[in-house]
Amino acid sequence: MIFENTLTFAQQQDSQDILADYRQKFYHPVIKGKEVLYFTGNSLGLQPKAAKEYVNAELDDWARWGVEGHFHATNPWVSYHEILTPASAMIVGAKESEVVCMNSLTTNLHLLFVSFYRPTQQRFKIISEAKMFPSDRYLLETQVQHHGFKPEDAIIEVAPRKGEHLIREEDILAAITEHGDELALVFFGGVNYFTGQLFDMKKLTDAAHQVGAIAGFDLAHAAGNVPLNLHDWNVDFAAWCTYKYLNGSAGNVGAIFVHERHGENTELQRFGGWWGHNKERRFLMENHFEPMKGAEGWQLSNAPVMGMAILRSSLDIFQAVGMEKLRAKSIKLTAYLEFVFNQVVEKFSDINLEIITPEAPEERGCQLSVKLVGIDKSFFQALTEAGVIADFREPDVIRLAPTPLYNSFEDVYRFGQTLSHLLETWK
Ligand SMILES: *Cc1c(COP(=O)(O)O)cnc(C)c1O
Numbered sequence: 001m002i003f004e005n006t007l008t009f010a011q012q013q014d015s016q017d018i019l020a021d022y023r024q025k026f027y028h029p030v031i032k033g034k035e036v037l038y039f040t041g042n043s044l045g046l047q048p049k050a051a052k053e054y055v056n057a058e059l060d061d062w063a064r065w066g067v068e069g070h071f072h073a074t075n076p077w078v079s080y081h082e083i084l085t086p087a088s089a090m091i092v093g094a095k096e097s098e099v100v101c102m103n104s105l106t107t108n109l110h111l112l113f114v115s116f117y118r119p120t121q122q123r124f125k126i127i128s129e130a131k132m133f134p135s136d137r138y139l140l141e142t143q144v145q146h147h148g149f150k151p152e153d154a155i156i157e158v159a160p161r162k163g164e165h166l167i168r169e170e171d172i173l174a175a176i177t178e179h180g181d182e183l184a185l186v187f188f189g190g191v192n193y194f195t196g197q198l199f200d201m202k203k204l205t206d207a208a209h210q211v212g213a214i215a216g217f218d219l220a221h222a223a224g225n226v227p228l229n230l231h232d233w234n235v236d237f238a239a240w241c242t243y244k245y246l247n248g249s250a251g252n253v254g255a256i257f258v259h260e261r262h263g264e265n266t267e268l269q270r271f272g273g274w275w276g277h278n279k280e281r282r283f284l285m286e287n288h289f290e291p292m293k294g295a296e297g298w299q300l301s302n303a304p305v306m307g308m309a310i311l312r313s314s315l316d317i318f319q320a321v322g323m324e325k326l327r328a329k330s331i332k333l334t335a336y337l338e339f340v341f342n343q344v345v346e347k348f349s350d351i352n353l354e355i356i357t358p359e360a361p362e363e364r365g366c367q368l369s370v371k372l373v374g375i376d377k378s379f380f381q382a383l384t385e386a387g388v389i390a391d392f393r394e395p396d397v398i399r400l401a402p403t404p405l406y407n408s409f410e411d412v413y414r415f416g417q418t419l420s421h422l423l424e425t426w427k
Helices: 007-016 020-025 051-072 077-083 085-092 105-116 134-146 169-178 201-210 279-284 305-321 323-346 378-385 409-425
Strands: 099-102 125-129 155-158 183-189 214-218 237-240 254-258 352-355 368-373 391-393 397-400
Touching: 007 323, 007 409, 020 305, 051 077, 051 305, 077 085, 077 099, 077 305, 085 099, 085 305, 105 134, 105 214, 105 237, 105 254, 125 134, 125 169, 134 155, 134 183, 155 169, 169 183, 169 201, 183 201, 201 214, 305 323, 323 352, 323 368, 323 409, 378 409
Parallel strands: 125 155, 125 183, 183 214, 214 237
Antiparallel strands: 099 254, 237 254, 352 368, 368 397, 391 397
16 A cells, blocks of 8 residues: 555545544544644553443442342343443453453553462463563563462563564464473563564464463553454453453453363462352352353452443444454554654654654554653653643654544544654754
8 A cells, every 4th residue: 555645535535444434433532722643542541431421220220229239230230331332252262251340450450460470480481571561561570479489480581682662473382392391481571561562472372382371461552452363362360351342431440351171170279259250149248159161250349330331332343343354454554654654754864753663563463662862751741732732651662553443534634744844843
């Protein structure tokens, strides 16, 4: 596809975009009287306009029924979380029995580690990516300490080679082989939050299994962004949040995947709670925890219905669109951003802004990470003041995520114009 950095071209692309109408289904922030260019769907997705209606329905039922709403609400709360399962399973490529929405991301990862990180003196190491999202790193450190190991012995970080920004797959595979006998777990972000690098989860899973280790993924930046096929890839477990690409609202409920072969194993160690207990006997208030089969057997508490109602308003949109169409637009929109960005930046030879995200579509989602070289953080602030909502990650990266559900080609074109004006006046 030949791109052009013109308004006419961008508008033409929007008029041919079969997902263009979805833009209107979200509220776009207006700051200082102007609709912003919102490129932070990777951090907090926009609010679906239908969210209020979904929440109001539950508030009305609460007013009407009180506690009886658990069974008599239009969508009985006792099983409300089940409504979210089909779309969640579709988004990550899982069977419905392998997925459940519950708790939040870091909490869920700790719970999954109870089942899937069971180190022995011989096999205790975890291979992960260097520069993980801090919460994941703290998870790893405290988990290995909990089992009596030292982070410096147990956590093997695979880093980019000197002078490079991305992690080479061959280096991950080599590390898995090297630590084979001592390896308990391969734990990666499906898409790295910092660089936007998408890892081949099937390959990493196969490699982990080959040496007798478990493979788990944090899909915070992958769910709703890139196609996933967790069941067929044989991934052991995964967890994600729903407030990024899934537009679930700040801090809302997260979700987990547990592969069927583990979900069927009710002997697997876990921490129990009544919502994970045999559904038929849940209200008999008996002793002796008897986990449900499938991912639901990891639930602890009854479901937070109000938050789930918001999430439902977004997942309904995902289900209507499907990941295939979303991905097709995403590939094109991100390539357009890359093109426009490079066109603009090329003209300023004394300023160095470099995209560090992989160029190949199969190695990235929609996010592009731009490294600032010889230009400080105030440039990012100026971008914000000019009406571009992106985000800055220390020490020197601006992340831009054109989100296919609600960003347009015109957004990208306008971003290019803003960037160009800003660079002209810079210094
Ligand atoms: C956003 C994000 C988190 C946040 O974790 P919470 O428990 O939801 O606060 C964790 N890990 C990664 C990789 C993330 O991108």
